[in-house]
Amino acid sequence: NAHIICRTRDFCFVLNSKEVRLKSSPADLVTETDQQVEKMLISAIRRKYPQHRFIGEESVAAGEAVELTDSPTWIIDPIDGTVNFVHRFPFVAVSIAFTVNKQTEFGIVYSCVEDKLFHAQRGRGAYLNGKPLCVSGQTDIHRCVVVTEIGAERDDLALSTMTSNICRLLRLPVQGVRALGTAAVDMCQVATGGADAYYHIGMHCWDIAASTIIVLEAGGVVMDTDGSEFDMMSRKVIAASSSAVANGIAQVVQADSFLGDFSRNRA
Numbered sequence: 001n002a003h004i005i006c007r008t009r010d011f012c013f014v015l016n017s018k019e020v021r022l023k024s025s026p027a028d029l030v031t032e033t034d035q036q037v038e039k040m041l042i043s044a045i046r047r048k049y050p051q052h053r054f055i056g057e058e059s060v061a062a063g064e065a066v067e068l069t070d071s072p073t074w075i076i077d078p079i080d081g082t083v084n085f086v087h088r089f090p091f092v093a094v095s096i097a098f099t100v101n102k103q104t105e106f107g108i109v110y111s112c113v114e115d116k117l118f119h120a121q122r123g124r125g126a127y128l129n130g131k132p133l134c135v136s137g138q139t140d141i142h143r144c145v146v147v148t149e150i151g152a153e154r155d156d157l158a159l160s161t162m163t164s165n166i167c168r169l170l171r172l173p174v175q176g177v178r179a180l181g182t183a184a185v186d187m188c189q190v191a192t193g194g195a196d197a198y199y200h201i202g203m204h205c206w207d208i209a210a211s212t213i214i215v216l217e218a219g220g221v222v223m224d225t226d227g228s229e230f231d232m233m234s235r236k237v238i239a240a241s242s243s244a245v246a247n248g249i250a251q252v253v254q255a256d257s258f259l260g261d262f263s264r265n266r267a
């Protein structure tokens with residue numbers, strides 16, 4: 001059984017996950033807690049906003065389409081870092097973003113074990129537990145700590161793409177490469193200035209929708225891994241402290257044909 005104690009200033013509760021099941025790969029896990037948290041969030045929001053749409057990781061896993069329209073839409077990852085959650089590795093987050101006309105209006109990432117609440121609203125800055133956030137402003141790729149993710153894919157092409165990208169960055173060299181096991185929290189490190197950049201190939205919109213606006217509102221930049229304009233549904237992202245660093249990463253990171261048929265969001 002996996003469990004985690006979530007504390008906030010106002011309450012403390014224990015989330016139990018009795019059953020761990022596999023989804024797309026032996027490293028893509030889901031627990032009852034993922035499903036219950038998503039249901040709880042969607043039903044609470046729906047009560048207040050019955051017309052709004054939802055893209056939720058576990059609803060998509062259950063067969064719902066991933067369709068981002070102009071309608072007000074909530075993009076939810078009920079537990080980002082489910083492998084961490086199951087193993088009690090202490091980086092686990094709830095990620096919620098809200099979009100209108102495909103533009104993100106606000107994002108919230110709650111890193112449960114750390115009791116860190118990141119949030120940002122378009123045009124109103126980014127905050128961690130109420131304090132304003134600012135990226136490092138680093139412009140020299142050689143002085144960067146870069147965060148990425150190993151991902152859940154375990155096929156040869158995915159693994160060689162992931163490892164060769166890390167090798168290319170280390171050879172530049174950069175000063176460090178890190179992976180916390182939750183894309184949402186990884187990306188928030190860029191917003192705090194603790195990391196200078198984050199890139200990921202193969203994540204889904206629910207992993208990074210909220211943290212994208214948090215990085216942007218903290219003064220960072222976001223782009224596709226090929227250097228083109230960021231598309232939340234493309235499953236590729238670079239978030240960085242400056243355009244110079246983002247472009248430096250885009251020059252070395254290759255997506256190749258890794259995403260293949262899976263190049264749009266699906267569970």
Ligand SMILES: O=P(O)(O)O[C@H]1[C@H](O)[C@@H](O)[C@H](O)[C@@H](O)[C@@H]1O
Pocket residue numbers: 028029057077079080081082083149150151152153181182183184202203207
């Ligand atoms: O499935 P969850 O835990 O919501 O999301 C995780 C991704 O599946 C995995 O690929 C990635 O490495 C991890 O960081 C991410 O957040």
Ligand SMILES: [Mg+2]
Pocket residue numbers: 077079080081183206207
């Ligand atoms: Mg996730």
Ligand SMILES: [Mg+2]
Pocket residue numbers: 034057077078079080081082
């Ligand atoms: Mg999840």
